[in-house]
Amino acid sequence: MCTALKELPIMAQVDSPRLEIPDSLKTVDWDAEFEKDGVTADEMFAKANTSLTYNDFNIFPGFIDFPVSAVDLTTKLTKEITLRAPLISSPMDTVTEHEMAITMALHGGIGIIHANFPTPADQAAEVLKVKRYKQGFINFPQCIKPDDTVLDLMAIKSLYGFTGTPVTDTGKVGGKLLGLVTSRDVDFIKEKLYKSTRIGEVMVPRERLITGSETLELSDAYNILEGEKKGKLPIVNSNDELVALIARTDLKKSRDFPNSSYDKKGQLMVGAAINTRESSHATVTLLVEAGVDVLVVDSSNGASQYQVDLLQWLKSTYPQVQVIAGNVVTMRQAKLLIDAGADALRIGMGSGSICITQEVMAVGRAQGSAVFQVARYARSRGVPVIADGGIRDVGYITKALGLGASTVMMGGLLAGTTEAPGEYFWGPNGLRLKKYRGMGSIDAMEAHSTSQDRYFTSDDAIKVAQGVTATMRDRGTCHKFLPYLIRGMQHGFQDIGIKSLNEFHSKVYDGTVKFELRSQNAQLEGGVHSLHSYEKPAY
Numbered sequence: 458m459c460t461a462l463k464e465l466p467i468m469a470q471v472d473s474p475r476l477e478i479p480d481s482l483k484t485v486d487w488d489a490e491f492e493k494d495g496v497t498a499d500e501m502f503a504k505a506n507t508s509l510t511y512n513d514f515n516i517f518p519g520f521i522d523f524p525v526s527a528v529d530l531t532t533k534l535t536k537e538i539t540l541r542a543p544l545i546s547s548p549m550d551t552v553t554e555h556e557m558a559i560t561m562a563l564h565g566g567i568g569i570i571h572a573n574f575p576t577p578a579d580q581a582a583e584v585l586k587v588k589r590y591k592q593g594f595i596n597f598p599q600c601i602k603p604d605d606t607v608l609d610l611m612a613i614k615s616l617y618g619f620t621g622t623p624v625t626d627t628g629k630v631g632g633k634l635l636g637l638v639t640s641r642d643v644d645f646i647k648e649k650l651y652k653s654t655r656i657g658e659v660m661v662p663r664e665r666l667i668t669g670s671e672t673l674e675l676s677d678a679y680n681i682l683e684g685e686k687k688g689k690l691p692i693v694n695s696n697d698e699l700v701a702l703i704a705r706t707d708l709k710k711s712r713d714f715p716n717s718s719y720d721k722k723g724q725l726m727v728g729a730a731i732n733t734r735e736s737s738h739a740t741v742t743l744l745v746e747a748g749v750d751v752l753v754v755d756s757s758n759g760a761s762q763y764q765v766d767l768l769q770w771l772k773s774t775y776p777q778v779q780v781i782a783g784n785v786v787t788m789r790q791a792k793l794l795i796d797a798g799a800d801a802l803r804i805g806m807g808s809g810s811i812c813i814t815q816e817v818m819a820v821g822r823a824q825g826s827a828v829f830q831v832a833r834y835a836r837s838r839g840v841p842v843i844a845d846g847g848i849r850d851v852g853y854i855t856k857a858l859g860l861g862a863s864t865v866m867m868g869g870l871l872a873g874t875t876e877a878p879g880e881y882f883w884g885p886n887g888l889r890l891k892k893y894r895g896m897g898s899i900d901a902m903e904a905h906s907t908s909q910d911r912y913f914t915s916d917d918a919i920k921v922a923q924g925v926t927a928t929m930r931d932r933g934t935c936h937k938f939l940p941y942l943i944r945g946m947q948h949g950f951q952d953i954g955i956k957s958l959n960e961f962h963s964k965v966y967d968g969t970v971k972f973e974l975r976s977q978n979a980q981l982e983g984g985v986h987s988l989h990s991y992e993k994p995a996y
């Protein structure tokens with residue numbers, strides 16, 4: 458190898474004259490040219506003369522003189538509510554129940570509990586679960602009865618992965634605490650005896666259990682668990698009924714949420730969706746009693762007399778509750794709802810991943826145009842807006858915010874996560890999947906009597922679906938996914954050269970932040986291309 462190289466002839470260096478500068482370039486006013494490099498958001502939408510969406514443009518990079526950690530994502534959800542992260546989970550029955558809402562709030566966003574429950578009381582119960590959540594306290598631990606068998610315990614373990622399960626007389630939270638069973642108690646049992654061994658025979662019985670009272674502070678709970686070298690501490694009320702469980706592993710994690718969305722009482726914030734029917738008045742009362750912070754009037758076309766009437770009733774009956782109205786995609790619709798008292802607007806019609814509204818109703822608007830136009834007008838009235846639907850990845854969030862949104866709402870992006878309602882199942886090719894469905898899909902409409910009432914009134918028994926039923930791949934836990942989205946946004950902001958959402962919006966409106974439309978080929982180029990195969994782990 459070395460000898461062969463030595464035998465190569467030595468190349469002579471090429472003569473290198475200076476790069477020639479053509480005369481025509483010598484007299485250009487470059488400052489004026491810099492101004493013309495890219496367009497303002499206003500110009501982009503005017504020039505395109507067609508509706509645009511996130512994928513149709515790029516944002517130009519700016520100047521970086523700060524670290525990514527300096528980017529502050531604090532934003533307004535409504536006139537009165539501030540969030541540390543601009544992220545909202547959609548009120549869909551395959552996206553947001555209490556578990557998603559808790560996780561969203563812990564990470565600085567908020568979840569909106571859907572309205573597709575058997576009864577309004579069930580929806581209010583979900584709100585209460587978020588409100589009662591205490592960091593480190595597992596309020597709804599899986600429990601077991603003393604008469605159940607080790608086989609039952611193993612089934613719980615394989616579904617939820619718990620290692621310590623409280624034993625109560627009812628097999629549920631709220632029952633009398635009778636003991637605790639951990640893997641240590643069952644490890645030695647042979648598999649063939651699982652079915653015949655009762656939990657009561659192997660559990661640590663109540664008299665040997667260390668428990669905490671309802672009033673216990675987390676720090677005390679931690680000290681007890683550390684001191685006693687225990688992993689789980691059951692919490693009981695004065696009747697010795699189980700109210701919660703504390704896990705040492707959770708306590709270690711509990712310091713990881715410095716940006717959580719808390720209300721004035723220090724409880725996590727949560728929203729709930731309502732519809733525009735008469736019955737929603739009674740639902741609102743239940744939701745307010747449960748402590749809901751914000752209501753979302755859930756409709757594909759917010760510009761209706763039903764919604765205007767409801768908004769006026771809400772603002773006069775419960776002035777302390779913030780109301781997000783929608784959905785809208787035009788400035789005129791926005792004006793109607795702002796005039797009726799909306800504290801924020803939700804923007805999007807037909808842009809969602811499961812939406813077929815534009816196809817079936819022939820009505821809607823591309824999401825980029827909808828967000829930009831409505832946000833401009835709403836901003837002039839001091840009303841923040843939510844970009845709802847069509848968010849495919851973190852870059853889309855940054856673009857939505859760049860078009861004037863203060864927050865984004867996601868359905869599909871969160872639907873395959875651990876915290877989304879529903880069980881995983883195995884699909885073809887061995888993929889782990891969860892169901893995701895539009896709230897206007899036949900499937901969702903038929904699910905409960907509340908939605909039956911909404912759609913299949915006697916004078917309107919013909920169904921017209923506005924959404925589809927789908928599956929999503931397992932995306933893992935939101936405890937990993939949301940920090941990825943947040944850090945991804947911070948990187949985007951840093952690249953644009955802005956440190957906060959307020960700065961972003963002022964620099965978009967004054968034309969400092971530049972945009973550019975991209976051709977179809979540019980869109981292809983901007984994605985992954987020309988590879989034999991590739992993998993895409995995002996975080």
Ligand SMILES: NC(=O)C1=CN([C@@H]2O[C@H](COP(=O)(O)OP(=O)(O)OC[C@H]3O[C@@H](n4cnc5c(N)ncnc54)[C@H](O)[C@@H]3O)[C@@H](O)[C@H]2O)C=CC1
Nearest residue numbers: 733734735755756757758763784805806807814896897923
């Ligand atoms: N963002 C989007 O692009 C879309 C979202 N969706 C979702 O699907 C679900 C259903 O949406 P919509 O069908 O728009 O619900 P909706 O409740 O606004 O409308 C359903 C039907 O009931 C009528 N209606 C509403 N209130 C009434 C009242 N008080 N009295 C008599 N009639 C009344 C409406 O005019 C409409 O015909 C929602 O969760 C919505 O978010 C559906 C389609 C598009």
Ligand SMILES: O=c1[nH]c(=O)c2[nH+]cn([C@@H]3O[C@H](COP(=O)(O)O)[C@@H](O)[C@H]3O)c2[nH]1
Nearest residue numbers: 547809810812847868869895896897923924
């Ligand atoms: O046309 C529709 N038919 C439906 O059945 C439907 N369900 C939900 N939505 C809307 O879609 C949003 C979620 O969209 P993504 O999955 O793209 O995040 C949601 O936040 C809703 O605005 C629907 N739109």
Ligand SMILES: [K+]
Nearest residue numbers: 807808809812
């Ligand atoms: K769509």
